[in-house]
Amino acid sequence: AEWNKVLLGVLTGAVALTIGILLGHFAIDKGSSVPDWVRDASRDVDESIIEKFLAELDTNQLRENLRELTKVPHMATTPGDEATVDFMLKRWQDPNTGLDSAWRENYKVYLSFPNKTSPNKVSVGKTGYLVTWFQNVYKPDQEDPEVVQPYAAYSPAGNVKGKLVYANQGKMSDYELLNRTLDLTGTIAITRYGGEGRSKKYTSFIALNAINAAKFGIVGVLVYTEPYDMNDGLVSESETYPHSWYLPPSGVERGSYNIDFGDLLTPYLAAKDDTYRIPKEDITGIPPIPAQPIGFEDAERLICNVHLDIYNTERLEYSANVMGIIRGSVEPDRYVIYGNHRDSWVHGAIDPSSGTAVMLEITRVLGKMVKEGKWRPRRSIIFGSWGAEEFGLIGSAEYTEEYFSKLSERTVAYINVDISVFANATLRASASPAAQSVIFTASKQVKAPGTTTTVYENWKQYSNRTSPNYGIIPNVGFLTGAGSDYAAFMHYLGITSMDISYFYDRSKTRARIYPAYHTAYDTFDYASTYIDPGFTSHQAVARTAGNVLVRLADSLLLPFNCSDYAESLDQYLGQAVTAFEEKLAAKGISMEPLKKAVQLFRDTAAKLDRLIRDSDLAKETPLKVRQMNDQLMLLDRAFLDPLAFPEQYGFRHVIWASRSSSVPTFPGLADAVEKAESTGLKEDWDQAHKHISIVTQAIAGAAHTLDDVI
Template identity: 70%
Template sequence: MESIRGVLVDVFHDLPSNSVELTKVPHMATTAGDERTVQYMLKRWQDPDTGLDRAWREEYLVYLSFPDPKTPNKVTVGELGPQGISGGYREKEKEYGPDQKDPDVVQPYAAYAPAGHPKGKLVYANQGKPSDYLHLNQTLDLNGTIAITRYGGEGRAQKAINAAPYGVIGVLVYTDPRDINDGRMSDTNETYPHSWYMPPSGVERGSFNTQYGDLLTPYLAAKDDTYRISMAKITGIPPIPTQPIGFEDAYALICQVQLDIYNRGEIKNSSNVMGVIRGSVEPDRYVIYGNHRDSWVHGAVDPSSGTSVMLEVTRVLGRMVKEGKWRPRRSVIFGSWGAEEFGLIGSAEYTEEYYSKLSERSVAYINVDISVFGKRQKSGNISVFVLLQVKTPGSESTSVYDNWIRYFNRTSPTYGVIPNVGFLTGAGSDYAAFIHFLGITSMDISYTYDRTKTSARIYPAYHTAYDTFDYSSKFIDPGFTSHQTVARTAGNVLMRLADSLLLPFNCSDYAESLEAYLAKALELYTEGLAVHNISIEPLKSAVKTFRSAAASLDQMIRDSDLANETPLKVRGINDQLMLLDRAFLDPTAFPDQYGFRHVIWASSKASEPTFPGLADAYERAALSGLDEDWEEAHRQLSLLSQAILGAAHTLEEVI
């Protein structure tokens, strides 16, 4: 407890200077700027006074996509006719300061989109969802057209993947000011540098890829001698040229458009920087804390807000270790992941290389990517006691728990009004490989803005040349008080996971989540399944059995004097808690989705908050009416029921 209080008090010293150092130059994956941050991380983690027990780099040869530095991508606009007229297209974002003038600022592009020179009529396709193209196709001939879509509603790559079957030959993607700027459009006084809103020329870069990890070495670590599939077998990337643009250019486009895209793929050496504090009692049990290091440009918010927090946590903990004041019960591994922006590559390759060891020994994974979006709390699955100890920014009387309850709460049938904890159901950051592929209990911690005061889907400078220290320090977190709160929260959580005699997991809370999913499934699917002679009763029974097993284990823990129990018994209970998420893995559940094996938290195309495999299969069957699709819905129901029942059995004593 004393060591945790020390972390709560000591965290802050280097947060602003960390951010300044990390954002001096653009550091896109595998560039010279990225190597600079690799060396900086190693220097910090190998510091003799505040460093870790050991720090090193691990390298992977991965397939990335870049624009041609000599021939920039272009969008030419004009009207039909023998002469045509050229319209303006800004190849780089408008310069408001020295950060945008840096020669290493990469031009906006869609990573993994193919090169090409399509020319055709422009068609507005909303968000590029399947329903959008289906609607357009009812009244328009889409063959040979170029679609312009806005971000949101569908994944980046999927906007182009959905378009291609209709004969669309190119796709443009822009950020609509209604979705990101609350409608504000003028850089005279409404947008950056006057406020946090995106300037008209701002362009959101990104990886246009539906999978994660290295595309040429699925399920294999991308080393020199690793088998690689051919480029032709890569799936999940745009089949047609695609380019992101700013809303300034989107509004100028008329009638006919030509795209000149010169993207090219390269196999490049990308590094993870790893560090460890060795555990004193259970060194073979790992608590892993990760953040990605690479950015599209300067990346002050994404990811350097999280990198700054991780460096501050390691500074405080490293100093405590060096001074002999603290050493964790379990080992703590820190990962500074490379090439996340291209598809979570560094963390995915790490989990592939060390699959067996991590599966057997990992207690939990803590992810801090964008640590601060703004000024209100949103966090991962954290114990109430942790949140009560940490104070909210700008207040010595209000805890993070109180603030979370105020802005983002839900009603629990067990606890009443509690903080609303989101689920890690997609592949939005580096937690993906840990929870979906390995089944390691994971959390993602961040501080966000008050969403009742803005409709922005994310902070407006996201993935643009304006995500700089100037932007972050003026509009995201002046004074770095929210960074401090995240660092204290993350450090507190890490130490509890690493030091607690009994792991701070509650199986009954898991049961409550399953029951909420079940209630939605019963509401949506019972009648439709029954029409096809498929009973949902096995799922109801499995969830009921899990609830009973979870309650029994939790009660046994409460009744036990664990401090006086044998180490073997404590270790056994901890193993039950640690391995619970592994029990929900099924490698046959999602054969078409790389790295998704968790039947509860996998990604889903369905809009309903319920079991992903069942939801997707049911919606597909209801739409098609095909017998084979209803058979797949039945299969998903069965494997889900058996996974939940199997997980319940792991909570029982021995046999």
């Protein structure tokens, strides 16, 4: 019993000790326990959230978005545009599926409109009024009184007449050729849409066309849509819309005929009420002579003496961007921006509402997850519905001008989805090379509509290239132009940008773009009949772009790859060496510094890659991860040089700026060598040398940012 009591005492003691240990370990706060933010700071993207998000993106929602957006024409600043502003705000402020906050921002911008009471005219001879502005009505959409008559925005008003001369695409070389055998003075040129201006906007090319024409004394320019370029040669009413996706004979492509982007009266300044505006006479890059687009039906009939009576007027109007945000949880001061323009030329079902429908579906699903408390991104997300893009990327350009510093400092990436579906065949993406890998990751997780494979594999079948690092991969284009709202982000701010859409099978059509582009036939009916009846391609784009968006917002380490950038620089270097090295050497100009800079970039990129690979990110300090993220985020910024292209508005990125040369390489160098070759002048060869130094310094400077941080 005594022994029992001792045992009891020992047992009591042991139990008490155990309880004590447990209490001590679990019940008493150590005072310095790990704060919650340590775990939050190291949390990576949640794949189950991504899956849930992708599953929720819905074709019916996409269809209804598009229907709603395209009910009426919504050209920039018109009542139809105002209605879309209200619609966006209603959706983004919805208590169940809206964003953290949403608002509109106005800019007072300079636009050009036709005159309702004096419509523009093209007529032949003394009496015959020929060109009918109102395209044939096939559906109620074309009867809407708000359908704007076809015109060339920023063409000056004027009444001119002259002999009609066919001038191909209106390039300098076209006019020079004609001028050898014909006095062009006093003529009116008829040219076809197409070709590429330096900004890759077709209509920017046409502005250049008119500027070129004026140099030869030409008094007016007509631009028509060539059926061979657009309709695979089909011209009869029975073969075109509403019987197919092809453009009817009376369809006319509208457009803004200007070369630069942003509000034309406030270069580099946000177009607020009191902002200084340059005199209208000082605007460059718009036609100095009247210009007018026409359909191919009319083009065919025109002969001899043509009268051109243009009554366009310019006005200052308030154009709205609609903005919405989801605040980041861990790094609210890092932004992923997703945007598209809202304004169209007429109903704009494909351009741009197919993109807006996708954006709205993405915000609906993300907004719902946020409102339900199920998810909040690591970084902040900004959605932008830009105004007045069709007139020259105005809304997005003004936004970047107004918030230049804040956006430059903090923006991780810009995703642009404008026309989301050109056709049903394959994904198409253009991007800074840094973003290639995240687009690949996302596209591998989405099923390609109408196939049994992924968007990635399907894409690789349609468009691919052989990468030295990866073998055969889908071909991601370069963002060398200013074709949509990514321009200001990529070229002016140096933000890693991408442009994503579904595209057609190049082997099946020669169409320059979907045939109803910028016409009164770009309607919900057209889109839902010929472009994407099941809205599955819209869904595939929503899933791919949305997946990219969530990964950029949530990944602990930004999913950018600097060695992919090095590969693209190598590719450019190879092209430059092949095309220019001998010619430059003959003038005593060496390409060695440029080669060394690319080599340095490759080496430092590989070093940063290794550092990232060798880091256990979940255990790293948040400041170390932030440091690497800053290196990745600011990589594209390092290629900016605001003085490299003084004659190209807003182009500061020395790698992706647009170029006239056909050699796909460093644009400043390519254009300078081509100019020097044509003039043979010492000073022009000097400029080629200067551009080697500019791009060498930019690439070496970018490499320094990838190297050890000190």
